[in-house]
Amino acid sequence: MPTIDWPMDLTPSKATWGLQSNTESFVSPLNRSVQTVERPGARWKATLEFPHMGPDKRRRLEGFLAGLGGMAGRFFLWPHSSPVADIAAAPVDATMALDFLAQSFQVISSVVVNGGLVDFKFLPTKYWPANTLVMKAGEYLGAGGELKMVTADVVSDANGQALIPIAPPFRAAPANLSMVTLNRPKATMMLSADEFAVPVMPGFISDTVVISTVEAFS
Incomplete structure (x- = not known):
C-alpha cells in the first residue's frame, strides 16, 4: 500500500505532538544507582482532535480513515501547530x-x-x-x-x-x-489502533472525534 498525504482540508481543531524516546535503565543490585541508556527507535506520536463536523467533512474523514485499512496504512503528517x-x-x-x-x-x-x-x-x-x-x-x-x-x-x-x-x-x-x-516537514505515520468510529448526532453532525497516530518506519 503506498504512503499517502494527510488531506489538506482535514484540519484538526487541536493537534498534540510528542516524542516517545526509547531508553533502558539498569539498577545496580549493590547500591541502587541507576544508569539510563538512550537507544535508537525514538518515534513521534500525534493526536488529532476534530470538533463537530457537517456531513461532507465527516464523510471525507471517515472515507480517509477507512481507506487506511487500520494500522496497515501509512500517511504523511506534519505538525499543525x-x-x-x-x-x-x-x-x-x-x-x-x-x-x-x-x-x-x-x-x-x-x-x-x-x-x-x-x-x-x-x-x-x-x-x-x-x-x-x-x-x-x-x-x-x-x-x-x-x-x-x-x-x-x-x-x-x-x-x-x-x-x-x-x-x-x-x-x-x-x-x-x-x-x-x-x-510542513512530514513524518510517516500510522493509526495507533485498527478500529475507528465517528459518533453522529441528530442532523448528521459528528460529535468530537479524536484520532491517535504514531510514527512508522522500518
Missing part, C-alpha cells in the same frame, strides 16, 4: 491571524544538507542568510525523509552555514546536498 519555520515564510497578509484554519505563507527555502553527519544529533546545513538566527528551539524541519525538532536556537556563520541540534537522532544520514524541508 508549527507548520513552517519562521525564517522560511512570511504571512501573505501581515495582519492575518495565523491559525490552524487559515495558514497562508510565502515560502522561501533553498537550504541543503552540508556534507556527511558526524553526530546523528546534529544536522550540518548551508545556504542560510549569513550571521542570522535561522532556527529557533522547538521548530521542526525535515531531512532524509525524517521529521526533527530543533533543540536550541541556531545562528548561521558568515558563510551561511549552520550546525543544527535536533531530536530525535537521525536513523539514517540524509544525503549530502539533499533539501532541508522547512515548510
Whole structure:
C-alpha cells in the first residue's frame, strides 16, 4: 500500500505532538544507582482532535480513515501547530491571524544538507542568510525523509552555514546536498489502533472525534 498525504482540508481543531524516546535503565543490585541508556527507535506520536463536523467533512474523514485499512496504512503528517519555520515564510497578509484554519505563507527555502553527519544529533546545513538566527528551539524541519525538532536556537556563520541540534537522532544520514524541508516537514505515520468510529448526532453532525497516530518506519 503506498504512503499517502494527510488531506489538506482535514484540519484538526487541536493537534498534540510528542516524542516517545526509547531508553533502558539498569539498577545496580549493590547500591541502587541507576544508569539510563538512550537507544535508537525514538518515534513521534500525534493526536488529532476534530470538533463537530457537517456531513461532507465527516464523510471525507471517515472515507480517509477507512481507506487506511487500520494500522496497515501509512500517511504523511506534519505538525499543525508549527507548520513552517519562521525564517522560511512570511504571512501573505501581515495582519492575518495565523491559525490552524487559515495558514497562508510565502515560502522561501533553498537550504541543503552540508556534507556527511558526524553526530546523528546534529544536522550540518548551508545556504542560510549569513550571521542570522535561522532556527529557533522547538521548530521542526525535515531531512532524509525524517521529521526533527530543533533543540536550541541556531545562528548561521558568515558563510551561511549552520550546525543544527535536533531530536530525535537521525536513523539514517540524509544525503549530502539533499533539501532541508522547512515548510510542513512530514513524518510517516500510522493509526495507533485498527478500529475507528465517528459518533453522529441528530442532523448528521459528528460529535468530537479524536484520532491517535504514531510514527512508522522500518
